[in-house]
Amino acid sequence: MSETFEPVIIGFTCNWCSYRAADLAGTARVKYAPNVRLIRLMCSGRLDPTFVLKALAGGADGVLITGCHPGECHYLEQNYKALRRYLLLRRTLTQMGIEPQRVKLVWASAAEGVRLAEEINKLVEEIRSLGPLKWKTSLNGDLGFEKAETVEVAA
């Protein structure tokens, strides 16, 4: 395939900072890669790792998690919870054979539209170089596990 691979990235943004940063990037006409689909949460602390796994299992090539800078959470400490969940999730993903670089945590305040755009562009390029994830267990039920395998003997 000669076409460039366009990764699909699901981005989770915090209502109080990164969502507004993305908004600011938009109103300021800062261009960033259209590969990321943003979903607004009230806080990065709302981010259940289930969301990340569902995105990856359902066809996403990467996930971006964004939240307020440490110490600036609208709900005091919830972005630290996001940080801890992210660090633990990365370890589990590595065991599952998913490159941890596919899931990225970025802190971005409401004023950092340009920086958020840069981070998005950077992530898109990183995931483009990793290639498609194409997780086998897409939620549409196409398992691809139907065929039994013959294990050949190594002589």
Add this chain to the structure above:
Amino acid sequence: MSSNGKPKFAMYWAASCGGCEIAVLNIHEKILDVDANFDVVFWPVAMDAKYKDVEAMEDGSILLTLFNGAIRNEENAHVAHLLRQKSKILVAFGSCANEGCMPALANLSPLQDIFDTAYHTISTDNPQGIHPQPSFTVPEGDLYIPAMYPVVRTLDQVVKVDYYMPGCPPESHQIAAVIDLVIKVLHGEAQLPPPGTVIGAGGSTVCDECARKRDVKAIKKFERIQHVMPDPEICLLEQGILCSGPATRSGCNALCPAAGSPCIGCYGPAEGVLDVGARLMTAVASVIDSNDPNEIERILDGIPDPAGMFYRFNLAGSLLRASKAGWQGKV
């Protein structure tokens, strides 16, 4: 209906350990009620029967089939399809059929590695390097054994399942209650729950049934149960012992925590939990008492095998189902 007028009952084991069958026998004298109300037509552990006997039955002629075990190979899948066709009510019985259980931890490894470990490592006495093949020719003809699938699947990933009964194994008092219910339904004294219902379990979490005292959870270090003597009254998670109670379905009366051992998650996802491992990661990460990335990493080093810990019973039933190495079949 059999010639003796009783509805037919079947129980089958696929990729499982046999503990589910023992749990059924553990209902003690209630097993006589099963015999009084049902004609047991197929139960390989308990009686002699051949697949061709089942194949000869009319479609839908077995009223109730308890299917335990995961789908590991062609034989498991064949019997799952066969029993689905012959049964009115098919119950995914026990953790393996529901969510994969221990057999599904094999989904972390490619099939080749599993065979190599089983037949060619130092602990195996196999001087001729014999390796099982799905087909083999002997002078008398061709022999076939069922081929393995690259990954273990749950029963409902292969056929439609009517009810789910979790547990490793399901608790005997829960089995007895379900049998009582089915008998009442037979006598027109009760109604079956809607299809797809989880039966023989609670709707809440193990924590909800646990009698241990809960206070503030702030963990600086994870302990492994074999290294500590836990306080008999305080929440095990508060003592730094990883406990799967927060994400696991109730129904066992919190047996393990009551005995001083953490919940390992055998009753599967609690109501509304899509992915047990993710929910456990959420719970465990949120009680780590640090905001410093380096210190958090150090504390997380206390969980040496996160995938094995958080998906101990649920890998096949999880969102990812298998590791990449597992579903690719090769590393």
